[in-house]
Amino acid sequence: MGCTAADVVAALRAATAVVREHRDELVRLDQAIGDADHGENMKRGFTALLSRLDGEDLTTPGKVLKMVATTLISTVGGAAGPLYGTAFLRASAAVGDAAELDCEAVARALQAALDGVVARGKAVVGDKTMVDALTPAVAAASSVNGSVAAVLSAAADAAAEGAESTIPMVARKGRASYLGERSAGHLDPGARSTELLLRAFADAARGEGAAT
């Protein structure tokens, strides 16, 4: 048994709770090197998402992910809206209309999400962005052969390390890049939110028994 549309919805509910819980932390991180809106923007987007998770047309994981994409694109704003929106849109396309996702499909969706973020934002590893969290997460996910929960746990662990690695970096993308050397010493808020989302998905997968 793989990950169904209901499992994806459950994971997104968990992610919404986590985003709301960490809203102030993300605002603080963004205040240090950006414009202090990341936590508020993410909260606004995921709050809008919550009200749409009961939709009756959410019959496949791909449909759920597509709804997430359009919701985030139209409610988040900032750089995070188009970036996360593109990530979910590409993930949705990658899984097609499968009724259930196995661990390979999940890894493929993560890879597609990363490709979308890179295409949209043109950041590479080392620029101090969400790509620094997502890139190692994708690599870890594709190297695990096991349950969906195991794949997502590995991705979340790698994302945490990746986010941590942004602290000494000098930003080369986004508003933090205006700070130059002064951006070093701070955790990138986008990398942190990526880590939080993947951790929420992993915890949900384990808790809900969505795994094979």
Place this chain on the structure above:
Amino acid sequence: MKKIINDPETVVQDALRGMQAAHPDLLSVHYDPAVVVRADAPVRGKVAIISGGGSGHEPLHGGFVGRGMLDAACPGAVFTSPTPDQVLDAVSRCDGGVGALLIVKNYTGDVLNFETAGELAESEVRSVVIDDDVAVKDSLYTAGRRGVGGTVLLEKIVGAAAERGDDLAACVALSERVIASVRSMGLALTSCTVPHVGSPSFELADDEMEIGIGIHGEPGRQRVPVGTASEMVSALLTPIVEDLPFEAGDRVLLFTNSMGGTPLIELYLAHGIAEQLLADRGITVERRLVGPYITSLEMQGMSLTLLRLDDEMVELWDAPVHTPALRWGV
């Protein structure tokens, strides 16, 4: 935080309601998604000029909607870019059959959201990105220069061109010419407080100023002790003039802008100094704009913008404009 607001969550839409109430003859405001549209839109056969960005910079952009300037403005949350659905809605409300030009300030969020909208739009849409802030080093290692005061001048000039019937390609070409000829820089004496954040965006001691400040409180080139008005104006004007560079014999438009909290008495004082410094360099100021037109909430401070003029730009600057914030010739 002391502000005239009811609820930090609804500041933007509450302000839009007031704007609609104040200018029913000029604007029609839509709320879901939020778009400020020229009252007589769409104007058949005219290129639609559309801009937008985070709120908190009023009157930019909504205050420039009206005849001779913008057809629509898309207000995001405070200091947050608007979303693609707002831009798409603006395009569909304003498209007069000959396409739309999106004027985008160079910030990662704005560029990504407008770019996404441009890809989704069914009408013919082109966009231009303005990046006139000389405080930021333009290199591969930054997001590039920010769009600041030059945006106001660009919106006026290209708005007039669209009004007289220029087609989309001509509006794009004119925009590129303005963007290539305009430079700006600002300074802050105090910080500003974003309503949903509740605390100042940055700390600045009583005796310090930030030279090269961004319109969202982004850091500038340097933090120095507060000096005299002459020192402040010179600290902004010198890098602006040297960047393009502006040279003796150039004809320019000088735009002296308040960041929101600096009163007109100080702004005129600074403007007078800037005019003198330009005269000393042999640069002729042919047109002026003085006032709070691109602000950063309640921040005290100012910015200077210089645009090198040609005859066509002068003619378009002088053309009639009828918006909440700029009005002449009507």
